[in-house]
Amino acid sequence: MQPASAASPSTAGTKNASPDHHRSIPRPALTDTVQNPAEAAILASGLAVTAKEMPALIRAVARKLPADAGTVRAALLELRRRGYVARLADIANRSGIVWARREDLRAAAESIDSLEAEDALLEAALEAAIATRLRDAGRTPEAALEAIAAEIADGGGGGLTPPRMAALAQAIAEAHGHPAPDSFAEAVRATEEARRAERRSAEIAAREARRAEVKRLREWERSLVPFQPVPELLGCTAKEALRWIAAGLIPVARRIPGKAGERWEFDPVELAPLRALVPDWRSREEKPAAPALARGKSGNAAVARVAALDRYAAHFATARALIRRITLVTGPTNSGKSYLALNRLAQAESGLALAPLRLLAHEFREALATRGVAASLTTGEERMLIPGSRHVAATVEMCPFRNPVDVALIDEAQMLHDRDRGAAWTAAIMGAPARDVFVLGAPEGAAMVRRIAKLCGDDIEEVVLERKGPLIAARAPVPLGDLRAGDALIAFSRRDVLDLRAELIRRGRRVAVVYGALSPEVRRAEAARFNGGDADILVATDAIGMGLNLNIRRVVFSTLRKFDGEQRRDLSVQEVKQIGGRAGRYGLHEEGVVAVLAGAGAPEVLKRLLEAAHETPVETRPLVQPDADIVAAVAAEIGSDSLFGVLARIKRAVLRKDDPNYRLADLAAPMAIAGVVDGVPGLSLLDRWTYALCPIDLRDNGVARLGRWAVEHGAGRGVRPPEAGRLPPPDRARPEELERGEKVQRRLVAWRWMAQRFPAAFADGAEAEAETQRLNAWIEDVLRQQRRGRAATRAGSA
Structure with a gap:
């Protein structure tokens, strides 16, 4: 790491100050009257304290009275380390060290024992902290580089440029004691330039394919004609045309709903071969064989017929x-x-x-x-x-x-x-x-x-079937301090679950948690802790609504509202019944009780929801989506190898909104993935369809990650499973480290899903399984920690 060329504004004027040389810095004038013992201890220490620092330092020292000079110095150092973190962030930014994490900055600041740290000292501390993490990120320099680079790319920043990748490789090689860090970095730079060119080429190809499909679809739509010219094109009367449309002999290419009714549009290419059949239609009642249609000009009616989702x-x-x-x-x-x-x-x-x-x-x-x-x-x-x-x-x-x-x-x-x-x-x-x-x-x-x-x-x-034991609504709200063993406290976000967990631990309660980001193995382990009595209270999201045999006596809602991915709304009758019904497990409790946390809502509202009749949804048409056979058939019908184009035609052509039997499922996620993988050479249409079905977390840059995997797969290279690197001791894991572990776990789920379908490209199954088990064990150990005080409170802020 090269020293910064310019001093940070916060360090200007202190470059020549030696560590702990306090008397050389003029101390600001303080009040002549000592207002409390903490201030007296600070003044007696002889340390130079700025007027800006004094209020916070007084509060810190007041918590540690009686305080000698050493106590005051420790409090002042802790205070100044916060400023060091900001300076370290500035140094990392100016030096282009984009792989520096917040915890690196904190670790570097905490390693400094000087009250007057110069930039050179800060840079050395940051270099040491980052080197430790880079060394722990993987067993080899290659594995560490892959893990750190993937983390940066998954952060949404678009990944590292080849020169930045080379700089990261150099730092990793040095941290690992590689015998030739320069050669390692140069090889990484050349490889990254080649991979970047491949990804760029795939992106361009996918974009061009998408544009071509959209252009073709728009041109086809512009070629459509309304009903008025149809009789002339077929050589028949308007009444005959209407009768044959109703009989299904004349295909309607597109139906457009409107206030005045549905507007029909027709494809002249589809109508042209039908003209020769008109005499036969007039003389016979039965429907003749369907005419052959030109490939690439298939109308929506033909696509719908091939897809047969109706x-x-x-x-x-x-x-x-x-x-x-x-x-x-x-x-x-x-x-x-x-x-x-x-x-x-x-x-x-x-x-x-x-x-x-x-x-x-x-x-x-x-x-x-x-x-x-x-x-x-x-x-x-x-x-x-x-x-x-x-x-x-x-x-x-x-x-x-x-x-x-x-x-x-x-x-x-x-x-x-x-x-x-x-x-x-x-x-x-x-x-x-x-x-x-x-x-x-x-x-x-x-x-x-x-x-x-x-x-x-x-x-x-x-x-x-009827419920085996009664389920009743509590008459009064439940204060947080009145939660008892066997209670389940329900929240609707990971953050709220961890906040409530931290507060309950601070109050001396033993807590287990269940939320959606946890793997099934960790959920089962947490459920076992609760069922076995190792935890008094379960704090959970609605993830407990399906499965998990839980010995819950009482369900307490921490809120009667939730964010459902689109809006914040009141809980539905079904949600209250499904979650609340977990209370009073048959054979263990005579009855189940459902309550609301004090300040979170009215018990009367909860009682009304619990006793309300089941809500029958208005829409009862089942959702359907294409499968591999349908995708292949539509692609052949429209003469296209573009997955995006196929899905776009399916979305437009099949299942009219007023279809009496079915509804088309939302294709937004598969189409987003198709838009990324369509341009990857080496992958067939059905390979790309498989990618489009992969379960990913859209909030965790999942589409872009699938795109990178697809490029490696298409080029014939193996796709290595995600790794978490060295994990901190569970009792010292920070909230962001727990969240990072959960993200890697979810990425492993997607990798293992792909490995089941493409075992040659995703070949390190045993390694992925071992990493999954290691992460599960670590996450469960982190959640087992029942620390009180500020540490627990910080965990809740994740």
Whole structure:
């Protein structure tokens, strides 16, 4: 690290000051009257203190009375270290050290024992702190470089330029004691320039492909004509044209809703071959064979016909070949839905249990094992195949549509209404290849399940279960200090969960936590701590609403409002019932109690929501989305290899908004990923479609990360799994370090998902599994820490 060429404004005038040389700096005039013992101790120490520092120093010393000169000096040093952090940030910025973290600055400041630190001393401390972290970031310089560079890129800054990458490589090589740091840095620079050119080329190709598809679609739309010219183009009367449109003989290329009704538009290219068929239409009632259409000029009607999403149930050939019977089991939480269906599943010779979460798939597998049935496991990230087993526990998205079984169980059917994952439940219920299909869920999903059964032509029987123990609303709000063992305190964000955890720990309570950013393994470990009595209180988000067997006596809402990703709104009846229903686990508590935290809302409101009738959603048309076969068919129909173009046509062409049976799922996320991977050479259309389905965190720069992985994959290079580097001792982990660990864990989930589909490119599965287990253990150890005081309070600010 080169010394800064100019002094920081905060250090001007102190360059020649020697460490701890206080008397050479004039002390500002202080009041002649000593107002308190802390001020007296400061004055007696003889240390030079500025008027600006004095108020804060008095407060710091007052907390440590009686105070001698050493105590005062320590307090003043702590105060000045805060200023050192700001100066260090300025030094890092001026030196271009973009890989310096906030904790590096703090570590450097805390290592300085001088009250008058010059820039040279600060730079040396920063260099040492960063070197320690770079050394700990990976087992080798290569691994450390990959981890730090990925972290910077994932931060949203666009990554490092080749010269900056070389500078980082030089620093890492020196920190690791590499024998030739200059050569290492130069090789990294050359490699980064080549990779950067590849990524840039892919971005340009993707952008050009997207523009070409948009241009082609717009040109096609401009070529469309309204109804008026259609009779002339076909050589018929207007009445004949209307009759043949109604009969489906004349395709409507586009339907545009408006205040005056729907406006139809037609593709002249599609109409031209139909003119020769008009005489036959006049003489015969039956519909002639559909004419061949020019590739690349296929209208929306042709695309819709190929995609056939308006006949979605027919896509599942195995299920349609079976005579299926659906048993819909509805009831509130703690009504025994899973128990009933699992018993039936265990009695079958072959079966399938589909769960909404990987954690629940594991629980289904274990529940079958307790009934003497060995089951394999299939989730997006893992496979556990049991030789000879004819039962499978899986996540809903992994439903095996072509392997017939006797009984299938599909849990949490109310997820049919979920805007992000609802289409997966539609596919699972329509396509489960079983003669007996048990569909479990809250009453809100019943209407849509009935509609799906009708669309599939399946018989349906309904079983309604009641809660096994009473669930009551508390009459009075619960103060935070009155929480007792067995209580679950509910918040709706990670930050709020950790804030409440910190405050409860400060009050001497033992706390376990569950929130969405935690892996299933950590959630289970935290649930076990709570169930086993190692933690008195559980603080959780609505992540406890599905799965996790919890011995909760009372559920206490910390708020009756939540942010749902779009707006902050009141909790719904279903949310209160689903979460509140976790209270009073059958067999452990005589009743369940649902309450609200003092100051968070009125108990009367909670009582009304808890006792309200179930809300039946107005929209009962199931959500559907394309699969690989549909994507390939539409691509062939429109003559395009652009995934973005295919999805854009599907979005425009299939399932009119007034379709009587289905709704198209939101394709925004797959289209965003398609826009990044479309230009990557070496990946087929269906490879890119697989990338578009990868579960990523859009808030964590997930699309750009997938793009980088795709470039490496397409070039024939392996994609290494994310690494967290050296983890700090759990009892000293800072909030940002916990959050960073959780992010790496989520990136590992995406990597392992890709590894299941592209094992040659994502080949380090054992390493990824080991890193996953290491992170899980560390995160759980961090959450086990029950520190009181300021440390715990700081943890809550994450």
